[in-house]
Amino acid sequence: MDLKRQKTEQAAAAHGFVIDTRRELPQIGAVLWQMHFAKNGARLLWLERREENKTFAAAFKTLPSDDTGVFHILEHSLLCGSRKYPVSKPFVEMIKSSLQTFMNAFTFPDKTMYPVSSRNQKDFLNLVDVYLDAVLHPLCLEKEEIFRQEGWHYELDSQEGELSCNGVVYNEMKGMYASPDTLIDSALNRALFPDNCYQFQSGGDPACIPALTYEEYKAQYREYYHPSGAWFLLDGEMEIGPVLEKIGQVQSGFGPQQKDHPIPFQSPVHPGEVRIPYEAGEEDVERKTILAKGWVYGRFDEPAKDLACQTLCEMLCGSDEAPLKKALLERGLAENVEFSKVDGVQQPFAVLVVRHAAKEKEQEIWDTVRTVLEQLAAQGLDHRRLEAVISRMEFRYREKETGGFPQGLFNCMKMLESCLYGGDPAQNLCLGDAFLRLREGIEDGYFEQFIRENFLENPHCAQVVLFPSRELGERKRKEEAERFRRIKESWSSQEREQVIQKLAALRAFQNRPDRPQDLAALPVLSLADIEEETPDIPQQVTEEAGVKVLCHPLETEGIAHLVWYFLAGDLTEEELHLLSFLQTLLGQTRTARFSVLELAASLEGELGRFQTSVEVFAPRGETATCKPCFAVHVSALEEKLEEAKELTREVLLDTDFGDLAYLRGRLRQLKLSLEQHVLMHGDSYASLRIAAGCSAKGGAREALRGVSMLDWLREMDSQFEERGAELAGRLKELCRRLFVRRRAVLSVTGQMPREELPGLASFLPEGRAPKEAVSWSWEKPARKEGILVPAPVGFAGKGGHLAQCGARYSGAMAVAARILSYGYLWNTVRVKGGAYGTRLAITPGGDVAFTSFRDPSAAASLAVFDKAGASLRELCASGQELTSYIISTIAATEPLLTARQKGMQAAEDYMEQVTGQMRQRDRRQILCTTKEDLEKVSRILDEICEKGGSCIVGGQEILEAADGALSCRRDL
Known part of the structure; x- marks a missing residue:
């Protein structure tokens, strides 16, 4: 028996844990430990693997029985003080004083999860300690003010004043319900799952949140938040003894509790169509109907089926030329079509959303959907395209890039998404057999059968129609005001006074400072725990075939990550709008040799990544000029570099913009996406508008992705009949101007031999450098x-x-x-x-x-x-x-990065003339x-x-x- 295994077994026994199983998972280079706490049965999973970032999560099955959002409010509340740490905001205090790489909490439809992570063992133990006490000994059960602050409360300043409602979760969900997507989600869940917890909005419906009482809130906590029903999840390389000691100590006062809370499987239902109004702006609402359909297709313990559904979503609607999406767009029945799956629940389901349709075309849309699916099931799918989609999915699975989440958090979520329902916690981590099953299924008709069984003949489905209303927003505001007026009038003078006093008590609670001794009790690091310097990302600058090449020799497990930056500083503001639109087209539009679907099959089959973006760079403090760039991101296995080079050349130099109908469809989809994005992320757009009045970089970024970009899209859409051909010609000319060696900088991350670098740059024409300095200036006053x-x-x-x-x-x-x-x-x-x-x-x-x-x-x-x-x-x-603020600032400036992301950071520093010495100086200034x-x-x-x-x-x-x-x- 190896020493590490022996130490783990000894630590488990010493701290009250019983080891149930230990499994080697060679697919992911990990060992999965399954344990339980002997005193109360609390379950623990540790995915032991070579990863310095350590992750912990406490998770509980939480099943809503109404739309009051009780578990969402509890999620917020539990991080507002605990028995051991009776401060008002331990969550915030730890963010201010920790080296945490992740710290948050999540409410899901059937569970709540409290994860933290850190690279520092001492810091990690501190975070685990605070989070465990928060979830098992919260102050919110004693302090009603926490419930009213985080959930909801009435506001009334005087007997004659107007009554209103406020609260963090209440306002969060009011914002969420401004999105049609939230309405679709709620309506489909209610229709598909009328007999279990999934019918309810776990986040809370703003109309229902004020029905939640403090007594019901406490009762729901006591029902679900007990260690007997908990899962404690760990990921990464750590000294396990102290971690098990912490987890054991905090729950030592809890005995067993025999409550299982099973989720009944929903029997197939096929309800009638649900029709819901949504708030539209002042624009034309003639073609703004949104249709959605959901199909429950499987169970939590069918990972191959889950991947098959994801494959078909991409196959059917992944591009404008994908068969289902193309059929609806070509007939003029919609402006955009999306197909996706909802997983991580006991019964996953697929959702088709058809956006911006005419009301009178609803039946034709559903008829078209059925006809296309029937044809595909009978005549078969494109096998080459299927293989390509599966290859891209498998590349992403093996590359293990998880967006903004640490890999450990992703692993904990994936384990929970199976074991919560009694399944194997490793099933969603080790997907090699599932991908093998998909590839075998290409030839034996598995995907065609999936369409028949799960989309055409499936009795478990539901349809939703959202229709636009210009009056809805004003009507809801008036109804809300009238409802509050009636509530206030129904109260006696004494009851109104009680509301006034409760608000005053809440304000007093919020204004009361934490006691210094309570703040001092929180476990924190010292500056001695912080290294004075951090290693630079290696970067070697060379010139190959007339192109500046930035090499980052990092370990990438045989994958080469390339980023082409093409300088676009001589473009006008209007041309920057054009550049931003171009970014959504390349790789999604036909070329001289490939149709859209053929191109997609080649890109997905040969490459792990082909993405484009628009970036803006400027030296620190520079306001007069900047360097907008068009970036092309390519990732491929090193043995596929020749194919990567040829496909990149094809897309950049030979994209054909001549299909004007296709071009207009893409333009409208981008317009629709930006409109929805502003509703959900208005703070980003406000920041862009402000920065645009201050610097060239701010102006260029706003032109590329702000409100002025949306204005341009609307103008182009309204004038497309007259200007469509001109737009296509300008896009082609822009490609000819930009994609040349004289404008290019290439970033290469990986262990590539030096002799291969010239070939990566040779396919581009030499071209001409801009006549003027490659910079961009823009002046508009502050708004x-x-x-x-x-x-x-x-x-x-x-x-x-x-x-x-x-x-x-x-x-x-x-x-x-x-x-x-x-x-x-x-x-x-x-x-x-x-x-x-x-x-x-x-x-x-x-x-x-x-x-x-x-x-x-x-x-x-x-x-x-x-x-x-x-x-x-x-x-x-x-x-x-x-000290605490300094430590947390260091953590915020040094996020977790994959090798690819490190290469990108180093390249962007080069573009902005940021040196390693400057970064170290920033760090020292923070520390001092x-x-x-x-x-x-x-x-x-x-x-x-x-x-x-x-x-x-x-x-x-x-x-x-x-x-x-x-x-x-x-x-x-």
Whole structure:
């Protein structure tokens, strides 16, 4: 027996755990340990693997029985103080004082999960300790104010005042319900699962959240939050003894509890069509109907079936030329079609969404869907395309890039998505057999049979129709006001006084500072735990075939990651809009040799990644000029580099834009995507509008992905009949100008031999460099702008550029942003104001942006931002230590990165003239930040708020409340 295994077994026995199984998982190079706590049966899974980032999660099965969002509110509340750590915001305090690489909580339709991760063992143990006490000994069961703050409460300032409702979750879900996608999700779940927990909105329906009482909230906690029903999940390389000791100690006072909470399997149902109105803006609503259909296709323990559904979603609607999507678009029945699967639940289902259709075409749409599916099931699918889609899926599975999540968190989620229902926790981690089954199924008709059984003959399905209404938003606002008026009138004078007093008590609770001894009890690191310097990412700069090449010799397990940057600084503002549109077309549009589907099959079959993006670079502090770039990201096995080069050449140099109908369809899809994105992420668009008035980089970024880009798309759509051919010609000309060696910089990440580099650059024509310096300038004054959107909550932004104050970036500014984001702003805008989120961002490039997210009082938040400098000075005048903020700032500036992401960071630093010495200087400035430094930053923030711009994105009432703070206003 090896020593590591022996130590684990001894640690388990020493701390009250019984080892149930130990399994080698060679597919992923890991060992899976399954244990239970002898005293109460709490289950523990540890995926032991070579990974320095350590992940922990506590998870509980939580089954909603109504739409009040009780488990969502509990998720928020449990992180607001515990028995051992009786501070108001231990979650925020740990973010402010930890090297955490991830810290959050998630409410799912049938479970709640509390994950943390850190690369530092001591920090990891601190986080585990705080989270365990939070979920098992929360203060919210004793302090009703936490429930009212995080969930909902009435606001009434006087007997004659107007009654309203507020609360963090309440406002978050009001923002969510502004999206048609949320309405689709809720309606389909209700229709498909009428007999179990999935029929309910686990996040909470804003109309139902105020029905939740504090007594019901506490009862639901006691029903579900007990160690006997818990799963404790671990991932990574760690000293396991101290971790098991922590987990055992916190739950030592809990005995067994015999509650299983099974989820009944839903028998097939086929309800009638559900019709729901959704709020539309002032635009034409003639063709804005949205249709959706859902099919329950399997069980949680069928990973191959899950992958098959994902494959078919891509096959049927992955591009405008995919057969189902093409049939609907060519007939003019829709502007966009999406097919996706909803998994991670006991019974996964597929969802087809048909966007922007005419009401009178509904039946024709459903008839077309059925006809296409019948034809594909009878005549067969394109086998080469199937193989290509499966290859791309398998590449992503093996590459293990998980977006913004640590790989360990992803692994914990995947284990939970099986073991929660009694399945094998390893089934979603080891998918080699599932991919093998898919490949075998190509020839034996498995996918055609899947279509027949799960889409054509499946009795378990439901349809939803969302129809647009210009009046709905105003009607709902009036109905809400009338409902609150009736509630208030139904109360006696004594009852109204009780509401006033409860609000006063809540405000007093929110204003009460934590006791110094309670804050001191939180486990924190010291500066001695922080390394003074971090290693640079290796980068070798050469020139090959006339192209600057940036080599990053990192271990990538045989994968080469290439990024081409093509300088576009000589483009006009209007041409930048064109460049942004081009980014959505390349790799998705026919070429000289390939149709759209043939190209997709080649890209997916030969490459692991082909993506495009638009980026903007500028040296630190530069406001007058910048370098917009078109970036092409290619990942492939090293033995496939020749194919990668040839396919990249084909896409960049030989894309054919001549199919005008296809071009218009893509333009409309991008327009629709941006419209929906503004509704959900208005804070990003507010920041872009503000930055556009401060620097060339800000102006270029807004032109590429902001509201002005949406304006251009709408204009092009309205004029397409006259200008479509011109647009196609300009796109072709833009490719001819851009994709040449004289404009290119190539980033290469991997262990490639030096002799292979010239070949990667040789396929591009030499071309001409721009006549002028490759830079872009743009000047527009700072705005104070309101943007009207059909949503009941808003997003506020205020900011500017350090150059407006004659200042330059320093590490102390990152510390100041951390202090204010998780101190003053969190307390004032989120806790007291009820916004879902708020932050201050100060970038090394000089951009300064205060924002709020799903904010019921966006106008008030602008005033809060103005006082941020004064708040920072108050902290400097106090005796508060800065150590914790400094540590967490270091963590925020050093996120987890894969080898590919490290290569990209090094390349982007090169493009912005950022050196390793500059990054180390930033780090040292952070570590040496003093209160005198912060005092200087506070004065800069005062000046930014005075001289900079502001922007509010929100509904009618939100903008009306901000009229005095806005100098201009526009409808989205």
